[in-house]
Amino acid sequence: MAFLSGFVKSGLSLLGKDASAFPYTIGPKVEWYENQSIWSLHRGTKKEDNSEVSIFTFDVVKNRNMVQLAKHAYKKMRTLRHPDLLRFLDGVENDQAIMIVTDAVEPLSDQLKQNADKNLTLWGLYKIASAIKFINNDCGMVHGNVRISSIFTNKAGEWKLGGFELLDSMKEESPMIMTFGGMIPDANRYASPEIKKSGWTVIKDLPTSATDSFQLGCLIYETYNGHMDSTDKLMSTRGDIPSKMQNVYKLLLTTSPKARIDSERFLDEGLRPQGFFSNEFIQVNLFLENITIKDQSEKDVFFRKLDNVIETFPQEFSIHKILPELINAFEFGAGGPKVLSSIIKVGGHLPDEEYVKVVIPCIIRMYAAPDRGIRMALLEMLPSYVDRLTKKIVNDQIFPHVALGFTDGVPMIREQTIKGILLLVPLLSDRVINYDLLKYLAKLQMDEEPGIRTNTTICLGKIAKHLNAATQKKVLVPAFARSLKDGFHHARIAGLMALNATAEYYDAQDCATRIIPCISLVLLDKEKPVRTQAFKTLDVFIKRVSVFADAMPDTAIVETVASPQVTEGGPGGPGTFARSNSASAAAAGVAGVLGEATKGFAGWAVTSIATRVSSICAHCSITSVLSNDFCMS
Template sequence: MELGGFEVLSNVKDDDAIIYAYGSLVPDSSRFAPPELARSGWDAIKKSPHSAVDSYNFGIPPTMHASYKRLVNANPKARITVGAFLEQGRRSGGFFDSPLIKLTEGIDNLDVKSEEERAEILDDLDQLTDDFPEDFFKMKVLPELLKSVEFGGGGPKAFGVVMKIATKLTNDDFEARVQPVVIRLFSNPDRAIRVCLLDNLPLMIDRLPQKVVNDKIFPNMVSGFTDVAPVVREQTLKSVLVIIHKLSDRVINGELLKYLAKMANDEQPGIRTNTTICLGKIAKNLGTSTRAKVLIAAFTRSLRDPFVHARNAALMALAATGEYFTEEDCATRILPVVCPSLIDKEKLVREQANKTVDIYLQRIRKAAASMPRQRTPQPQDKAR
């Protein structure tokens, strides 16, 4: 129940009470005002019992009056049937033609509706924000939507509405109501559902425990790396950045790197490029013992990619991850493979190569400046 209108709260014994002058300014006051107020304004309260306004609001809606009288007609032959009463109420503009009733009935029968009808209901739901109480969505709408997504063909559209409702759930409610379905959906073979899950992962990830992501979601998610549909592979790759902080070191440096190595050779040039970008962004999460080896191998391969943006991505990634390489790596393993890019056929690559080379040269020069002018004489030098 919601309360409002306290800004005109008054003592009705006061002849100058503000409700008489300002009661009509309360939002929706005219919508539920009894006839005497509609005719004469709120000053009419003075001439009636103080309970009269409340009594009117507790009564039958005016739109139902005529049908109600026919329902309780003293002449049994003139009484309408309950079915006719309901039919009158459901007509356009009828007393049962309200968003809440339409939504409640639509949700109850969502699974048996046609695809067009289901889409219309989901559109209505998608547009509703604060029109109805949160508990109505949580207890009534959410269970039906989850059932529709998982079993009734509700698809990505229904899941999108689920995510909107889920933003208002407490962590406990999310864990109890939404999380189990999300876990099961990640094993769903429907590509549209899988892409929808990956799209919405940023909205869910902070609600999902690390153990759930690492042990239950990621093992089902990895099939997307090898899916025949490029859009699934692409979206799975993008999701790595979302879930990386919820994966264990063992999973990151084992299974994940194995799949990323395959993605680096994908037939789609955009996916190869994004794999390089992804590796550059997750460099800090890789194991320190193998990080330099993994990154140098991956970026070196990308520098030879026929796709211009893949080569450019490799140069940018090298520029961003220089801190993870030793000065010796910079001088002997990285600069020699970057230098050919200085005369790449594409200006975009040449310009980035110059920036990357400058970064590594500065690093090497700084290291060289701190080295001794001459190496320490060795015993064999004296024998010569």
């Protein structure tokens, strides 16, 4: 912390009295960068929201001879805007320091040292050429400082052109590059042949693009081959420059300034069929950047294709570049359900905190959309993002929209909603589960579609553990008993399976008086799979009742022993006592006879059922028509 504090104090000391008003915290410095530039580069944060920024600082007092360059760069950065230029956010200029605040970036050399992805490198060259085209052709200016040290990468790894110290129009009375061109670090190393021969003033007589085109050629060389000691190597050693790019590369470096191609020609050649920019990665990015002018059929084809290739792209690029473009496309109705899959795939790489900020709001807005296709896609992909949802979000913002699917006129939506709710139930509140959800499921048990009735029964069986005890007792048996009377035999099987799976929630009385009688109704069902499942389920409940019965006392009769009294006649006399004894003996006799008479019957009945169940369990099996990922087992 002391090390970091030193950087902060050092940076703020440059501002003098303006330090307290500066709305950014200056962090660590990129130590080696100031050897290549007139600026010091610091990481920083915005005090208001702690968002990351980069801060370029220039010490006016220590670098008097470079002040004009720093002031010029500050002025140009404030006024010049383009997606491929380093973006100016804020700045301070006083007699002690000049500070420029930009998006959070790193020097390009960091990316190149780390064996950069080939797609990122190609896309980076495309973006720099696009920036140069804007400066030369649209603004009529010369950049004059195109090199690795003037290029930065954002969080996506995308290249941004900075280094505006020399950027100026040749129509100015005294353009910066003509006066100060040689003062930039390593200026001569990147100077074109005509500048080395005639000096910086020659630029005013050259085509506007000539100087920057030559420097673009130097950039290509160093991008693929590393440090360039001298421009003499440019034409003799091409190294790892892609073969498709080499002809155009030579045209950028030709010794005749008027024969050099400009950056627009470089882009056109690269985008030709089979050109060096003609690959999937670049085509995807170009489409996304121009998606607002594409028609719907083109968008549909694009998003289908994107879903198949998105996972092959660099992860950081997909997160910070493609994901925002996809979310933006959805916001403006350019993708519908087809864009969701790609959003979920890319968003899955985000940490939870970022996921909640970036992806969850998009998902919530999708649930609120009336488009059935979006609703279906959300439900189908629910397993991919349900773990990122919180109970509050589900109960307050998602379930009210999901619940609309239970009453949707399209059967597929109703069915998918039933399947989806199984994943959301653990996040739902007790009130929503035991009241709102069960109300919808009760209606769906009478749905006109037999498959929906079947899956509703299965759903009830699976969510039973989330119901409170009172609701379990009140709802489950009637619901499953109803399914046993369904005309669709798969619904009857589902009811039996649900009873089996929820057996632990029923007491002995329910098992004996409500459930076993219901099961007995389908023991002789016309469909064998139903009969087979009925005997399996009956066996479970017979055994369960047997356990309860074995734990019961032998009798509920409370025996009372009367005190012997001998009286002469009347109530309580010897006659009464004798008659009472006789009645007891008779009752005992009858009980004994009945016991002997029913012993064989009862034993036969139980043995028969047990044998039947045992036989079926040993030799029969059931094949469920339900999908494996949606069964009761």
